[in-house]
Amino acid sequence: MAAVDGGEVDHLAGERATAHFDVDAMKVAWAGSRHAVEVNDRMARLVASDPVFRKDTRTMLSRKELFKDTLKKAAHAWKRIVELRLTEEEANLLRLYVDQPGYVDLHWGMFVPAIKGQGTEEQQKKWVPMAYKFQIIGCYAQTELGHGSNVQGLETTATFDPNTDEFVVHSPTLTSSKWWPGGLGKASTHAVVYARLITQGKDYGIHGFIVQLRSLDDHSPLPGITLGDIGGKFGSGAYNSMDNGVLRFDHVRIPRDQMLMRLSQVTREGKYVHSDVPKQLLYGTMVYVRQTIVADASKALSRAVCIAVRYSAIRKQFGSQAGGPETQVLNYKTQQSRLFPLLASAYAYRFVGEWLKWLYTDVMQKLEAKDYSTLPEAHACTAGLKSVTTSATADAIEECRKLCGGHGYLNSSGLPELFAVYVPACTYEGDNVVLLLQVARFLMKTVSQLASGKQPVGTTAYMGNIQYLMQCKSAVNTAGDWLNPAAIKEVFEARALRMAVNCAQNISKAPSQEEGFSELSPDLLESAVAHVQLIIVTKFFEKLQQDIIGHGVKEQLQNLCNIYALFLLHKHLGDFLSTGCITPKQGALANEQLGRLYAQVRPNAVALVDAFDYTDHYLSSVLGRYDGDVYPALYAEAWKDPLNETVIPDGYQEHLRPLLKQQLKFSRL
Numbered sequence: 296m297a298a299v300d301g302g303e304v305d306h307l308a309g310e311r312a313t314a315h316f317d318v319d320a321m322k323v324a325w326a327g328s329r330h331a332v333e334v335n336d337r338m339a340r341l342v343a344s345d346p347v348f349r350k351d352t353r354t355m356l357s358r359k360e361l362f363k364d365t366l367k368k369a370a371h372a373w374k375r376i377v378e379l380r381l382t383e384e385e386a387n388l389l390r391l392y393v394d395q396p397g398y399v400d401l402h403w404g405m406f407v408p409a410i411k412g413q414g415t416e417e418q419q420k421k422w423v424p425m426a427y428k429f430q431i432i433g434c435y436a437q438t439e440l441g442h443g444s445n446v447q448g449l450e451t452t453a454t455f456d457p458n459t460d461e462f463v464v465h466s467p468t469l470t471s472s473k474w475w476p477g478g479l480g481k482a483s484t485h486a487v488v489y490a491r492l493i494t495q496g497k498d499y500g501i502h503g504f505i506v507q508l509r510s511l512d513d514h515s516p517l518p519g520i521t522l523g524d525i526g527g528k529f530g531s532g533a534y535n536s537m538d539n540g541v542l543r544f545d546h547v548r549i550p551r552d553q554m555l556m557r558l559s560q561v562t563r564e565g566k567y568v569h570s571d572v573p574k575q576l577l578y579g580t581m582v583y584v585r586q587t588i589v590a591d592a593s594k595a596l597s598r599a600v601c602i603a604v605r606y607s608a609i610r611k612q613f614g615s616q617a618g619g620p621e622t623q624v625l626n627y628k629t630q631q632s633r634l635f636p637l638l639a640s641a642y643a644y645r646f647v648g649e650w651l652k653w654l655y656t657d658v659m660q661k662l663e664a665k666d667y668s669t670l671p672e673a674h675a676c677t678a679g680l681k682s683v684t685t686s687a688t689a690d691a692i693e694e695c696r697k698l699c700g701g702h703g704y705l706n707s708s709g710l711p712e713l714f715a716v717y718v719p720a721c722t723y724e725g726d727n728v729v730l731l732l733q734v735a736r737f738l739m740k741t742v743s744q745l746a747s748g749k750q751p752v753g754t755t756a757y758m759g760n761i762q763y764l765m766q767c768k769s770a771v772n773t774a775g776d777w778l779n780p781a782a783i784k785e786v787f788e789a790r791a792l793r794m795a796v797n798c799a800q801n802i803s804k805a806p807s808q809e810e811g812f813s814e815l816s817p818d819l820l821e822s823a824v825a826h827v828q829l830i831i832v833t834k835f836f837e838k839l840q841q842d843i844i845g846h847g848v849k850e851q852l853q854n855l856c857n858i859y860a861l862f863l864l865h866k867h868l869g870d871f872l873s874t875g876c877i878t879p880k881q882g883a884l885a886n887e888q889l890g891r892l893y894a895q896v897r898p899n900a901v902a903l904v905d906a907f908d909y910t911d912h913y914l915s916s917v918l919g920r921y922d923g924d925v926y927p928a929l930y931a932e933a934w935k936d937p938l939n940e941t942v943i944p945d946g947y948q949e950h951l952r953p954l955l956k957q958q959l960k961f962s963r964l
């Protein structure tokens with residue numbers, strides 16, 4: 296302890312020695328089980344030890360080279376999966392640790408789930424085995440040039456022709472071109488295409504269809520199909536490994552049985568039949584993927600935090616007054632107050648992601664039993680958590696870059712690429728603002744039902760306590776009182792409910808519900824965020840109620856949970872004050888307590904990021920190396936840049952030498 300406080304520990308071994316908890320047990324708490332630790336570790340090492348999966352020069356590749364490298368890695372990964380007879384769990388992890396966005400993400404992540412979720416049993420029997428063996432490669436073609444968020448506004452048509460028992464898929468306008476689907480540009484042979492179903496002269500809205508795009512013999516586009524890549528994207532390397540594509544149909548015919556018919560069918564005669572299920576199940580694949588994106592947020596955030604914490608323990612700036620050793624930047628209170636809430640958020644997102652996976656599985660089981668009652672909540676939770684966790688994670692990765700100073704801006708820090716790959720998560724699978732407005736709509740509905748005496752359930756159950764929560768005053772008197780979970784939960788519940796009720800009251804004053812919703816939408820966003828943050832805080836507390844084993848593990852998690860909650864309270868102090876949930880004095884006490892908690896995390900910080908159990912290969916950061924040997928690695932990495940292949944740069948003879956040797960002088964000189 297003294298060594299840390301005194302700034303004498305200057306290597307990570309010393310940092311690890313100061314930890315007050317069992318890191319191996321924390322690995323289990325983080326991964327979910329001992330089995331999960333073992334399989335994660337095995338797959339991460341398998342990838343790290345295979346030269347084909349190297350990624351240290353990835354940011355120096357041209358787009359074409361990068362794409363080819365992605366194809367190579369995907370094919371090699373598949374070869375290893377088959378050779379080693381990996382289970383589905385192992386295969387998913389192997390792909391995760393390969394860590395290069397590519398067509399396989401959409402094939403496994405959306406194409407297969409769309410067929411499983413929206414295809415009949417017969418359709419699944421036909422298509423899923425082909426997809427599982429990679430005899431076909433699929434993508435998810437929903438978004439168009441003119442519409443992404445507004446799914447009902449899509450323009451592609453699928454018109455039934457009873458004469459031939461086929462659908463005719465067509466892109467009637469430029470804006471109806473499919474635009475963005477990952478894997479579409481160059482790799483996919485098939486797509487699940489979302490189009491307006493027209494039969495017997497009537498438009499029945501958006502439905503899914505399986506459409507073959509490319510020949511299975513030579514990969515050329517099939518007749519009537521125009522497709523390609525939509526062009527380079529944000530950042531060097533990064534998401535440019537993905538072939539996001541454009542696709543147009545010119546009266547392309549597909550058999551009737553390639554309409555995904557689990558939810559609704561078109562008969563041989565062309566009659567439209569809708570099953571007895573909510574239409575929203577059409578959006579089921581998006582709900583599934585949003586749930587996986589929350590788990591991905593904790594992965595991305597923990598990676599960035601791991602790099603920033605380890606480097607902050609190595610990096611030293613400024614000395615003592617007496618000219619003693621310089622201070623580890625991790626010892627600066629400002630560094631701690633910026634970094635430790637992000638560390639706490641990584642754990643918070645991990646646990647809420649775990650819970651969301653459970654919720655999703657539970658909802659799916661209920662749907663199988665034709666119980667659709669929990670669907671709105673599943674939609675609100677996945678949409679809200681996707682939105683809040685991805686926005687915060689994108690911001691946090693950028694903050695970690697700044698926390699690493701100048702070196703954080705180098706590609707070799709791993710942070711620029713991580714940011715560029717991660718930031719579109721705020722947009723794809725539903726723009727974060729659009730999704731939060733869905734949560735707000737759900738909240739307004741719940742509030743309006745309170746008057747009729749309907750008891751809210753699940754994550755809105757707290758709203759049933761409206762009499763108390765609308766008028767309660769926090770009893771916090773000392774900084775230490777903020778360590779009481781009940782005190783924290785109460786103010787988060789009161790804030791969320793009061794914000795929702797304020798919005799509902801203001802909407803009711805508008806000429807119409809629609810106008811009120813539109814006018815109040817900035818407030819509704821904040822109300823939705825407050826509700827989602829309450830969910831995350833609550834799920835962290837619930838995690839602490841579980842059986843957590845290992846010396847000191849629970850205590851560390853308690854600290855992190857309190858930091859997460861009190862950091863949010865501090866950041867959104869305006870909400871808590873304006874709704875009268877706390878007084879300014881109580882806000883100041885929360886901040887005081889936060890400072891104390893940071894001091895408790897400090898000696899454990901490196902061990903807390905070690906518990907993520909990331910290999911150096913997965914982190915791909917010279918700053919985040921496990922051994923902390925940062926400077927030689929930074930120095931060596933610089934020499935790998937293609938610019939350093941020659942001492943004299945290309946272009947010297949044409950452009951530099953003539954300039955330096957020029958005889959012409961400015962006349963005024």
Ligand SMILES: CCCCCCCCCC/C=C\CCCC(=O)SCCNC(=O)CCNC(=O)[C@H](O)C(C)(C)COP(=O)(O)OP(=O)(O)OC[C@H]1O[C@@H](n2cnc3c(N)ncnc32)[C@H](O)[C@@H]1OP(=O)(O)O
Pocket residue numbers: 387390400401403404405435437438443444445446447477575576578579581582584587670671674722723724725726729730733736
């Ligand atoms: C190995 C495993 C790896 C796993 C990882 C795989 C993924 C890897 C990542 C890959 C990278 C990128 C992938 C990106 C893919 C994409 O982006 S695909 C395209 C995604 N597009 C969107 O998300 C579009 C967003 N828009 C919408 O979702 C909807 O259009 C929107 C909800 C905004 C509005 O829909 P409307 O039909 O207009 O609905 P409303 O009128 O507002 O609402 C009608 C009612 O329906 C309810 N609703 C809406 N959505 C859902 C849903 N999903 N589930 C259930 N219910 C839903 C809504 O609440 C309304 O209910 P109410 O009437 O109020 O009761």
Ligand SMILES: Cc1cc2nc3c(=O)[nH]c(=O)nc-3n(C[C@H](O)[C@H](O)[C@H](O)COP(=O)(O)OP(=O)(O)OC[C@H]3O[C@@H](n4cnc5c(N)ncnc54)[C@H](O)[C@@H]3O)c2cc1C
Pocket residue numbers: 401435436437438441442443444445474475476477534539719722723724725726727728729732
């Ligand atoms: C990297 C990447 C990968 C993708 N992969 C796929 C894929 O595989 N398959 C696929 O089909 N699609 C894919 N997409 C498309 C993606 O799903 C859409 O871009 C996303 O849903 C957002 O829709 P949009 O582009 O139409 O945004 P827009 O809706 O046009 O958003 C523009 C702005 O308008 C605002 N806005 C829109 N509607 C409202 C509203 N009602 N109220 C207030 N503000 C509003 C938004 O907040 C945003 O600020 C991908 C996108 C990206 C970036």
